[in-house]
Amino acid sequence: MSGEQSDASGSGVLESKRNATRYQILVQIAERQPAVSQREIADAIGITSQAVSDYLQNLIEQGHVDKGGRGRYEVTKEGVDWLISQTDDLREFVQHVSEEVIGEVEVETAIATTDISEGETVSLTMRDGVLRAMSGGAGSATAVAVTGAAAGRDVGVTNFEGVVDYDLGMVTAVSIPRVRDGGSTAVDAERIAELATSHDLIAAAGTEALAAADAAGVDPDIRFGTAPAVQEAATKGLDVLLLAATAVLSAHTDKLRDQKIGYEVVDANRT
Numbered sequence: 001m002s003g004e005q006s007d008a009s010g011s012g013v014l015e016s017k018r019n020a021t022r023y024q025i026l027v028q029i030a031e032r033q034p035a036v037s038q039r040e041i042a043d044a045i046g047i048t049s050q051a052v053s054d055y056l057q058n059l060i061e062q063g064h065v066d067k068g069g070r071g072r073y074e075v076t077k078e079g080v081d082w083l084i085s086q087t088d089d090l091r092e093f094v095q096h097v098s099e100e101v102i103g104e105v106e107v108e109t110a111i112a113t114t115d116i117s118e119g120e121t122v123s124l125t126m127r128d129g130v131l132r133a134m135s136g137g138a139g140s141a142t143a144v145a146v147t148g149a150a151a152g153r154d155v156g157v158t159n160f161e162g163v164v165d166y167d168l169g170m171v172t173a174v175s176i177p178r179v180r181d182g183g184s185t186a187v188d189a190e191r192i193a194e195l196a197t198s199h200d201l202i203a204a205a206g207t208e209a210l211a212a213a214d215a216a217g218v219d220p221d222i223r224f225g226t227a228p229a230v231q232e233a234a235t236k237g238l239d240v241l242l243l244a245a246t247a248v249l250s251a252h253t254d255k256l257r258d259q260k261i262g263y264e265v266v267d268a269n270r271t
Helices: 003-010 017-032 038-045 049-062 077-104 189-196 207-215 227-235 246-258
Strands: 065-069 072-075 108-112 121-127 130-135 141-145 154-162 171-176 201-205 240-245 263-266
Touching: 017 038, 017 049, 017 072, 017 077, 038 049, 049 065, 072 077, 121 154, 171 189, 171 207, 171 246, 189 207, 189 240, 201 207, 201 227, 201 246, 207 240, 227 240, 227 246, 240 246, 246 263
Parallel strands: 108 130, 171 240, 171 263, 201 240
Antiparallel strands: 065 072, 108 154, 121 130, 121 141, 141 154
């Protein structure tokens, strides 16, 4: 077995320039067969026609390509098997890069509170549940801007250092009975209105909850409050008043408990 043949069968495409070229040529043949122009292949992958000819001769010797006449080539079963094996390796490598390499270069989005230039060090704070970035590195948490932004616009930040100083929010849940049990009419609207004044965000989950909010003169910030949305708001430091239909309340409290977010269920039923 020749050195080139061993190289083709034993090394990955990215480990050998010859294998990478061999892989590209086989792909080009598979796309164009049986009428294959060496010039078209050369132009497509950026090498000379003579180089393509040399590679083709080697691929024929290896049994990866059949030559049926002048300008007629086909990839053999062995050649297809080799392409598949190399493609599987490439797919795994791309997944590794995407998930474990690029994914580790975390980029978050913040709102610029001052004009920020790309590459500038910024200070990070959390306000109203939104990450904020300010020019300069004097804060307890800093990052580097990967985009430029005017004040009030979104800016990408990475290379985090320190900890953004803020407390988790608290969720106050009010169970709204099912409609057959009275629905919104069974709840004290004045009590809901009172609770709303001491919370940063109002979420309604379920039709009965929307009706209860309307009866209390409260306009929910989240009209279709899902458990992840409420949990994220509290995670960002917002105190949330959750009006939840009885049928969906447990889904919310389970999520909050799993994420170790403080909550209480209050009684707002009419007495």
